[in-house]
Amino acid sequence: MSDRIREKLQILADAAKYDVSCSSSGSQRKNQNKGLGDASQSGICHTFTEDGRCVSLLKILFSNVCIYDCAYCVSRRSNDVKRAAFTVQEVVDLTINFYRRNYIEGLFLSSGIFKSADYTMERMMQVVKKLRLEENFNGYIHLKTIPGALPELIHEAGLYADRMSINLEMPTEIGLKQFAPEKSHQEVQKDLGLVRDRLIQLKDERQIIKHVPKYVPAGQTTQMVVGAHQETDQDVLLMADHHYKTFQLKRVYYSGYIPINQENNTLPAVGSAPPLLRENRLYQSDWLMRFYGFDANEIVDEKHPHLDLDIDPKLSWALRHPESFPVDLNRADYRMILRVPGIGVKSAQKIVQARRFGKIHNDLLKKLGVAYSRAQYFIRCEDSPSFQKELQPQQIRQQIVEKGNSKYVKQLTPQLSLGF
Template structure:
């Protein structure tokens, strides 16, 4: 038993740099009085001291690896303890953690041992045992190993809720530099294959049949930010294309943590957490706020402003669109007001039918007035700063929030 403790420590530690933690978006129901249910919202069962969510048992099958990627802690040339689970050990841990409500399911990744197919086959075997021998309906996320054969990927899709291949670096040139054994072709290949397989199945599947799920929670990927010279524009354009072409459900961004003393990647003092946060905010704007990439960053402003969020930054660059009339404007424009989230925007649109909304109503609805006030028009709000330049408005808003940002700096 003591060996399992050692293995879990090594292989959880090695897996923790993968940012993906989602357990949502699947459509897998508990059937035949089995164990587990993955139909609804994701659940974060715990939070580590770095504030990240713990939703899945996120482990590597092994951290032995034949590759030598500079950004990766498990790279061949790195001197770390190595370990490997057996299929039964992973199954047992998953079931027992799940029964105690510690987790939503399993996120299994692995170093590449022997060859891609050999590795992928092990991961698939774990998922298959959980589903078939243990009647397990919890969430399973498997890594799709670049270079694994289509047959194995297809089988993985039958048992997993989600598969992911990490694109790692935001450009092929950078990838080549730090991971000479990897190419975009090997990463986009499996993504495209899985996308087509999923689409084909949903086209041909008879209506309402839930018996044969194929990757119900789709695919995701991860990109490392700050380990290579790409601008945010390049990062977000690539993400956008992954959402459009490969139909990914999520792109994760991971601020580069200098885990490896390897001269192919820069030596940073601290991980670029603020930049990571801004990139996530921009990603949110694309997915939930109907922004296009070019409206957030473009050739002229290729990088996100680290001091203010991208939505505020957009508003300051496009003052001609503001102030927005709360009682007249379209939903799309209401969404673009700094200080108004998706829920507030919906509430505004549904409530203004009943009465003309004034400043009190907006407060009740939950609009962040100290942010929104400079960008809206409504009864009861006198806007003394309507003629102020964007530059001055930026400093005015920032000075109001200085205390907050000081705290942020202390904790980040």
């Protein structure tokens, strides 16, 4: 690798670390004609570093030159940073060489918008096209869609990428107008709709045509910056819920704002840390919407527009709805069992299966993987006391929080004794 390529890689890989939407799953692309890589067999499960970098993908920008001036973006036009850009062949060569050395299992390719949206999207599409057709590369490829690009370019790119994504940037239009006035949610939603409609069309064609080309087999995602504007958690989750239902997204990613712009006084203070706890609560809420049957309006509402940072959103909902508890695990349906704090999807399935062979007792729950110390306040089993004194929601909250804190201190004690 030449010094110039190494310098470009350092610049453009560092600029790409702020995009957290590079998780990959769901692709069924298999190795064909003795090509390189296999997105299906390799599994492509990833871990992330603290700043969001994916350790198993070549995660880079095609270029960090950008015609837009988004206040929260490190690649904004007005930012005084070193600029660089790859050629199409350089990205292809890097991907193949890194893969052959077992450094990566796939490619995550994004870019600043240079010259125009069409020009940028065309260059990125050429990269994935060369990898698939000329290099016979069958590994995982995640391609960022450039907002406002021609539909023909987006459709063609979808034939070669496993996953595509386009960033909403900000949860609200007000925040977007303030910090990224050159962008709009309508433009992003139009491009999301193009991919969604094409997926639906090919799904219908697959019922009557034997061979239909693969098109974005791992679906599409989006990402929002959280904490740069004064949006509420209700604003964030309602926006995510709308896009899940309207555009059939695989994931919505929440990126805690990282203070990188000292010149804009309307942004949060430079000395403040990214809102990682809030980001975590949003992901937990997102999980409830996707796998636990919760509606966004149940998690946050006008009376509770912000998530509780001290307890997880599922426990918060349960404490706000004492009328729904206790849940009789021997009679309740699967949907209601899922809503019990301390019971996950797999544990709820095991409970439903186990009661086919006998009554559910308290001792059995721990064997089924239930967090009994949390769930005990919200359930009734066959051997639960008939006249057990009911605790008030505030008392339950206090006991769970205290147990959580004592557990944390207990885990920390050996480290403290060693001087860490």
